[in-house]
Amino acid sequence: MRFFREHGLFWANALLFVVFFVGMVLTGNATYNSDQEEHGQAGVGLVQYLGTGDFLEATFENWESEFLQMGSYIVLTVFLFQRGSSESKTPGEHAPQDDDPRNVKVKADTPWPVKRGGLVLVLYENSLLILFTLLFLASVALHAVGGSEAYSADQVEHGEAAVTPLQYLGTSQFWFESFQNWQSEFMVVALIVLASVYLRQRGSSQSKPVAMAHQKTDG
Missing domain, CATH: 1.20.5 (Single alpha-helices involved in coiled-coils or other helix-helix interfaces)
Known part of the structure; x- marks a missing residue:
């Protein structure tokens, strides 16, 4: 348990x-x-x-938007702030996430890449972003593969030529499918960033303490 x-x-x-x-x-x-x-x-x-294009397209057009949202959010929270939001570091104050791992005292439970240093550490200190970037690119590729198959089937049915996955990336259909998901992801992120300044959920790590002042940041 x-x-x-x-x-x-x-x-x-x-x-x-x-x-x-x-x-x-x-x-x-x-x-x-x-x-x-x-x-x-x-x-x-x-x-x-x-194995159909319909399944691949429906699955990976959604996954790509999730990975894009999380990867972008990781990057944006490194440099940008939102005063009062539980989703932000405190503007103008030191955050432990910014500490250079090369200057810490190595302990028994220190992650192996930190102990090793060099290129391994460079990759490790950016590993979260690397993961979501790779997942996003893989999802885009699979979205193109599945989408091109479904798109081509419709094209052939109407007497027009089929397209390759690469050609499908240049169609308005591919970008419509992507943008309709991407916009919703960033809308939700913007909403939680701003809403967490003024609204609360007692007991949630995504909320500031209920009695904390609105403009106090608790990142």
Whole structure:
């Protein structure tokens, strides 16, 4: 029980992801087959559906926006502030996140890359951003692969030429799919940054203490 208490935030979100992902696959398969029948084509099984362009496009156009949002937020919070927000470092004050790991006293539980130093440390001190950047680029690529397949099927049906994933990146359809997700991600981030200045949720790490003054930053 102690393990789940100490890691409950991760496991709860991982479980919710699995539940909603399975729901997306099941309903997506049903929707895909319904569309196939309307066009006089055969439906596909669940496993086959996972390899269709429709599934890949629907999945990775959403994932890319999530990774872009988190990667951008990591970078922006290094340099930018929002006075009074629980999402920001305190303007004009030292933050432990800014400490140079090369100047700390090495202890037994100090992360191995810090002990090693050099290039390994450079990669480690930027590893969170590197992770989300790679995931974003991979999602864009898979969005292009899946999207081009679905887009090409529609093109062929209307007597027009199919497109490659690279060509699909230049279509308005690809950018519409991306922008419609990206805008919502940054809208939500802007909202939580500003709302956390004035609103509270007792017990949440994403909120300042209920009695704290609005303009006091608790990053």
